[in-house]
Amino acid sequence: MFISLQQLEHRPVRFDVEVPAGEMEYDNKLKQISMLAAQGTAALLNHSVGEIRIQGTLSVTMQATCDRCLETTTFPIENQFDLLYMPAEATRGGEEEIHQAGIEVGYYEGNGLALQDVLREVVLLALPMQLVCNEACKGICPVCGQDRNQRDCGCQSETVDDRWSKLKSLRAEVSPHN
Numbered sequence: 721m722f723i724s725l726q727q728l729e730h731r732p733v734r735f736d737v738e739v740p741a742g743e744m745e746y747d748n749k750l751k752q753i754s755m756l757a758a759q760g761t762a763a764l765l766n767h768s769v770g771e772i773r774i775q776g777t778l779s780v781t782m783q784a785t786c787d788r789c790l791e792t793t794t795f796p797i798e799n800q801f802d803l804l805y806m807p808a809e810a811t812r813g814g815e816e817e818i819h820q821a822g823i824e825v826g827y828y829e830g831n832g833l834a835l836q837d838v839l840r841e842v843v844l845l846a847l848p849m850q851l852v853c854n855e856a857c858k859g860i861c862p863v864c865g866q867d868r869n870q871r872d873c874g875c876q877s878e879t880v881d882d883r884w885s886k887l888k889s890l891r892a893e894v895s896p897h898n
């Protein structure tokens with residue numbers, strides 16, 4: 721669905737869409753594994769400037785591999801969004817103020833924007849910065865490769881590293897006297 725400025729000049733555009741898994745492209749770490757459903761409105765805020773405000777709700781389940789242990793993990797998203805899009809050619813002077821107000825700002829080129837691009841943005845914004853299966857995920861042991869959530873391998877990597885750095889600083893202290 722394409723939301724054009726022409727349409728918006730007449731009245732706000734309502735949308736109620738369902739996007740099946742596999743239809744939208746994300747970055748290759750992410751996969752949509754459920755129907756994406758979104759409802760909302762797009763409205764022209766300021767006719768002369770061409771600011772488009774898109775508000776609505778979105779629900780979808782995404783899948784990614786955990787950043788720490790590489791297990792496949794699902795991320796259910798239930799999100800209310802409120803985004804502001806400005807024409808790419810407009811001056812970006814007001815951006816800072818808008819950021820402070822807590823509204824995400826995007827840019828569009830030409831005479832409107834594709835709803836799917838907006839929805840992709842909403843999904844990416846709704847995901848946590850770090851994609852982990854669990855906040856407490858212990859990850860994979862850098863020494864033996866064991867998934868430390870399943871079993872504690874007992875490797876002492878941190879302790880060994882610590883001793884080496886202590887030894888190094890000791891050497892640095894000693895060397896001037898040589």
Ligand SMILES: [Zn+2]
Pocket residue numbers: 786787788789790791852853854857858859
């Ligand atoms: Zn994990």
Ligand SMILES: [Zn+2]
Pocket residue numbers: 861862863864865866873874875
């Ligand atoms: Zn280990």
